Amino acid sequence: MSHDVRRARTRSRSRGRESTARSYVRSTSWVKATHAPLAQRPRFLLLVALLAPGCFSRPRDACNPEPRPGELGTICGFENPEDVEAVPAAGVVLVSEMRAMRGKGSPRAETFSPHGITAVPTEFPGVTRVAVVGHRPLREAIELFDLTGTGADARLAWRGCVPLPDATVGNDVAFAADGEIVVSNFVPIMEGLPGLYYVLKGGLGRPTGDLIAWHPEHGWRHIPGTTAPTPNGVAVSADGAVVFYSQTGAGQVARVSRAGGAPEQTSVQGNPDNLSWSRRGTLLAATHTDSVGLILCVLGRHPCRAGWSLLEIDPQTLRVTERLHHDGGAIGGVASVTEVEGRYYFGSFLDDRIGIWRPVTTDGALRP
Numbered sequence: 271m272s273h274d275v276r277r278a279r280t281r282s283r284s285r286g287r288e289s290t291a292r293s294y295v296r297s298t299s300w301v302k303a304t305h306a307p308l309a310q311r312p313r314f315l316l317l318v319a320l321l322a323p324g325c326f327s328r329p330r331d332a333c334n335p336e337p338r339p340g341e342l343g344t345i346c347g348f349e350n351p352e353d354v355e356a357v358p359a360a361g362v363v364l365v366s367e368m369r370a371m372r373g374k375g376s377p378r379a380e381t382f383s384p385h386g387i388t389a390v391p392t393e394f395p396g397v398t399r400v401a402v403v404g405h406r407p408l409r410e411a412i413e414l415f416d417l418t419g420t421g422a423d424a425r426l427a428w429r430g431c432v433p434l435p436d437a438t439v440g441n442d443v444a445f446a447a448d449g450e451i452v453v454s455n456f457v458p459i460m461e462g463l464p465g466l467y468y469v470l471k472g473g474l475g476r477p478t479g480d481l482i483a484w485h486p487e488h489g490w491r492h493i494p495g496t497t498a499p500t501p502n503g504v505a506v507s508a509d510g511a512v513v514f515y516s517q518t519g520a521g522q523v524a525r526v527s528r529a530g531g532a533p534e535q536t537s538v539q540g541n542p543d544n545l546s547w548s549r550r551g552t553l554l555a556a557t558h559t560d561s562v563g564l565i566l567c568v569l570g571r572h573p574c575r576a577g578w579s580l581l582e583i584d585p586q587t588l589r590v591t592e593r594l595h596h597d598g599g600a601i602g603g604v605a606s607v608t609e610v611e612g613r614y615y616f617g618s619f620l621d622d623r624i625g626i627w628r629p630v631t632t633d634g635a636l637r638p
């Protein structure tokens with residue numbers, strides 16, 4: 271079975287289905303606001319981008335979407351593809367294009383700035399529920415979609431949104447088995463100098479946020495004990511009891527009861543970003559291993575050649591194994607990974623391409 275790679279673009283004018291969730295936005299009026307002038311919008315890192323104009327490195331080779339086993343390939347044509355999410359039932363990999371991170375270029379009519387993605391089957395055959403962390407200028411919210419169809423006929427239809435609490439900025443999102451949505455609250459604000467302050471504070475290992483969770487019956491709650499430096503990737507265990515999350519600024523991945531408590535942490539190389547589950551029930555993490563290179567990329571160096579690694583983490587022991595390291599030459603600033611049928615796709619919040627890799631094994635699985 272082949273897998274198309276599709277962009278998680280919203281069918282923005284589709285009418286939201288009736289929902290019993292009071293926090294859902296049923297009106298399409300927010301979507302109509304997408305045509306507001308972009309010039310009025312605050313831009314995260316615009317200031318630092320202006321401080322480093324013309325910071326370009328030499329162009330890279332053309333993308334190679336069909337690499338041989340063991341080679342890292344690339345698929346071009348994306349804008350800041352921060353997160354990737356395989357949906358095997360639909361034969362696709364969803365890609366979020368966090369376009370606001372560009373910090374340059376022409377204003378866009380569309381204001382949707384998707385960040386973390388997650389997907390879960392529904393009780394309706396052929397329908398997958400997709401949750402996406404969305405940012406300003408549209409709004410800070412979890413946007414909900416239904417994914418139907420397969421392959422080239424796969425479609426996303428917007429179904430509603432859950433606005434985030436004040437003074438929270440989401441990064442990644444995961445569903446729990448009972449329908450609760452768990453979100454990493456990265457920092458209180460992302461825009462301007464205050465946003466830069468919190469990112470730097472997290473980079474120094476100081477707490478900037480926590481995990482928050484929303485349920486249709488209870489609304490938002492903070493998960494006790496999860497305050498951390500720049501909480502980032504989120505994954506929930508299949509039974510919903512345990513949440514795993516990256517503490518990017520601390521260089522750690524943590525495990526905590528979904529009810530809250532004292533997290534157990536494991537140190538990893540670099541600064542871990544998004545998390546996902548492998549087919550065999552281990553955690554996959556993309557981690558940034560070149561902090562200086564990454565800062566140069568954030569300051570405007572393109573193409574981005576910041577190195578990264580794919581880590582595999584045992585959810586029981588929290589033992590960490592590095593499965594792949596890359597110097598960033600083909601794709602840099604990798605922030606996410608998703609596996610489907612032995613292929614690994616990589617997203618990057620600073621690049622114009624995603625990565626694709628298949629280990630040199632008979633079944634594509636990572637070696638034990």
Ligand SMILES: [Ca+2]
Nearest residue numbers: 441502543544
């Ligand atoms: Ca992330």
